[in-house]
Amino acid sequence: MRAVRFQEYGGPEVLKTVEADVPEPGPGQVSVDVAYAGVNFADLKARSEGYRVGGLPYVPGLEVSGRIRAVGAGVEGLAVGQEVAALTDGGGYAEVTVADAVTVFPLPAGVGLRTAATLTTVLPTAYALVHSVGRLRSGETVLVQGAAGGVGTVVGQLARAAGAGAVYGVVSSAPKAAYAKDHGYDEVFVGAFEQPVRQATGGRGVDLALDPVGGETLRASLDSLAAFGRLVSYGNASSAAPWTAGPPELYPLGRSVAGFSILSLTTTAPAELRRLAERAFEKAVDGTVSLPVTAEFALAEAAQAHRLMGARTSTGKLLLRVAD
Structure with a gap:
């Protein structure tokens, strides 16, 4: 599969598109065929100064939308092929990523994959x-x-x-x-x-x-x-x-x-996170809030997305388009 990763800290130029092994979900996890990945300032801090990076090389990306590819042991209520949004502990800038099931959310009715990628964080x-x-x-x-x-x-x-x-x-x-x-x-x-x-x-x-x-x-x-x-x-x-x-x-x-x-809430209080996310998603479904996607990039253009966000000129949400 394709993934974007860095092997050293630095500017956007350290982001490289590579071929990587497809990750498999462990117990309590699912893997997701990624449709879109959100770009967040935390990704820029990871790339530039190692924020929340456990080791190198590292694939950034903390939120995705897509379809469940495989389900690990002990996972209930999620099924292969289901459209979801997910929080990840890194790894979202890839064609396939893995997430803990407790941070994987079936899409609310009427919410498409592109919109879903703007919601999770x-x-x-x-x-x-x-x-x-x-x-x-x-x-x-x-x-x-x-x-x-x-x-x-x-x-x-x-x-x-x-x-x-x-x-x-x-x-x-x-x-x-x-x-x-x-x-x-x-x-x-x-x-x-x-x-x-x-x-x-x-x-x-x-x-x-x-x-x-x-x-x-x-x-x-x-x-x-x-x-x-x-x-x-x-x-x-x-x-x-x-x-x-x-x-x-x-x-x-x-x-x-x-x-x-x-x-932090994903590890300290995942059940509270789930309740919080469910209440929050209702506000998008009922039309209380919307979050415009103001720029969209192909996966291989991740460095360009980082340059735009790093220049502090962007508004709204930036996305990487991983699959159609």
Whole structure:
């Protein structure tokens, strides 16, 4: 089979298309003939700095859609030929991949394979940020970093549907701001955001801030919270040193900080992940949210997809087309 892998860390050029052995599922696993693979920033961090890479060579790719090829021992409720979306522990940039059955989801009625490839990481993450972890209440205000990315696109829509009083986004360019305003955002700030947030909220700050960037951006998001505000960290795109928050930052205004990682949840609480994903997928089926595919590449063009995402000019979701 064809797969895209890297044998050293570096830029997009280290991604190479190779012939590889077809993986077989072990107990509790299924193999999937991949139709589409999602491209995520975690894939870029894996390629450039070894994020979540157990060893080299490594095939990136954390989410796919396709049809079940084979079923391992002990798997129930899944069958060969069934159309599914799946979270993987790497290996998605390939014609065949293997996933634990608990992270394999039969497609909801009316959802095709192309759309399904946009859902597996983004939609449950966005749902958790707004509801399970962020606990957004009607009338509250939200601040979202990376508002034009995959998660940001869905968060804006979910927050609006949940009755948010106002949804503010932060992006890196004017074209991204225009895109975000079409997906649930009231105002979108380009670059610096602390003063604009204070002005937009009459000096109060926001009730919920969602941050995948880390570093100084996370600190600024924390400082943008209102009394009793909540910050949810769900990534470290900046690759900054681990952050800490203690009494000086939290006590005076009763602020709180939480974290979320869907990739960690696959191993720490897979049953909770499954329940979360099922609730989240309902929002796509009922039309509450949509996630546009803004660029699609052939499997052998994975390096081009990484260059586009790495340039921070992309919006929405990027996909690799593996099979028709």
